[in-house]
Amino acid sequence: MADYLDDSVKRYLRATGPDHDEIHAAMADHADECGFPIIGPDAGGVLRSYAAATRAERVFEFGSGFGYSAYWFLKGMADDGEIILTEIDKEELAEGERFLAEAGVADRATFEHGDAMEIAREHEGPFDVVLIDHQKSRYADAFELIRDELAPGGVVIADNIFYGAVDYEDILPYVESGEPLPDDDNTRGIADYLDTVRAADGFHTVVLPVGSGLAVTTREA
Numbered sequence: 001m002a003d004y005l006d007d008s009v010k011r012y013l014r015a016t017g018p019d020h021d022e023i024h025a026a027m028a029d030h031a032d033e034c035g036f037p038i039i040g041p042d043a044g045g046v047l048r049s050y051a052a053a054t055r056a057e058r059v060f061e062f063g064s065g066f067g068y069s070a071y072w073f074l075k076g077m078a079d080d081g082e083i084i085l086t087e088i089d090k091e092e093l094a095e096g097e098r099f100l101a102e103a104g105v106a107d108r109a110t111f112e113h114g115d116a117m118e119i120a121r122e123h124e125g126p127f128d129v130v131l132i133d134h135q136k137s138r139y140a141d142a143f144e145l146i147r148d149e150l151a152p153g154g155v156v157i158a159d160n161i162f163y164g165a166v167d168y169e170d171i172l173p174y175v176e177s178g179e180p181l182p183d184d185d186n187t188r189g190i191a192d193y194l195d196t197v198r199a200a201d202g203f204h205t206v207v208l209p210v211g212s213g214l215a216v217t218t219r220e221a
């Protein structure tokens with residue numbers, strides 16, 4: 001759970017937040033063993049909520065790892081909904097296929113190995129929800145790539161806005177008063193992403209201090 005929260009707030013959130021089922025618990029154990037950065041149950045619960053609220057039939061992920069976030073989406077999506085997972089690491093994607101098969105939902109998932117940006121160009125929308133969780137320096141380009149493919153009322157969710165490869169305290173002076181950013185691709189990538197989505201006509205963005213921090217950008221209906 002994110003380090004920017006007070007300990008008692010973390011305990012409160014964990015005690016009241018979404019729970020793992022058996023498959024999610026096995027995935028979380030696997031992430032612990034490998035030191036792999038999954039989105040976690042609180043942010044996962046947000047993915048599930050947006051999938052349910054939009055009655056999502058099509059979801060696209062930039063950076064799926066071994067399917068932890070995708071499994072949260074699938075829990076909220078329409079029964080006949082399809083999620084497209086993208087992952088540059090073949091082994092991780094294969095693990096994702098195994099986990100989602102074990103959960104009985106692999107038939108609703110398309111597993112695409114390769115560069116998420118290239119794969120996004122090959123899949124036409126409309127998408128109801130999109131998750132951006134790959135290279136921070138390419139978040140803004142990912143948004144530009146899919147913004148016109150988003151259904152009206154559709155949502156783009158980007159992870160690591162506070163934490164994980166970046167520290168929000170490095171971005172704060174820039175967003176508050178335009179001070180220069182540190183010379184770091186990840187930090188600059190997140191700052192650029194926030195500038196891009198906040199300036200996008202016809203979209204509204206809110207940053208949620210959940211998990212590692214989510215930026216939720218909704219297309220006007």
Ligand SMILES: C[S@@+](CC[C@H](N)C(=O)[O-])C[C@H]1O[C@@H](n2cnc3c(N)ncnc32)[C@H](O)[C@@H]1O
Pocket residue numbers: 037038039040062063064065066067068069070086087088089092114115116117133134135
């Ligand atoms: C933070 S992890 C994703 C975690 C996943 N969304 C979850 O919560 O379960 C980021 C993943 O993006 C993958 N990745 C990095 N660059 C990528 C690219 N260009 N295309 C596809 N995947 C990429 C990494 O291999 C890594 O597995």
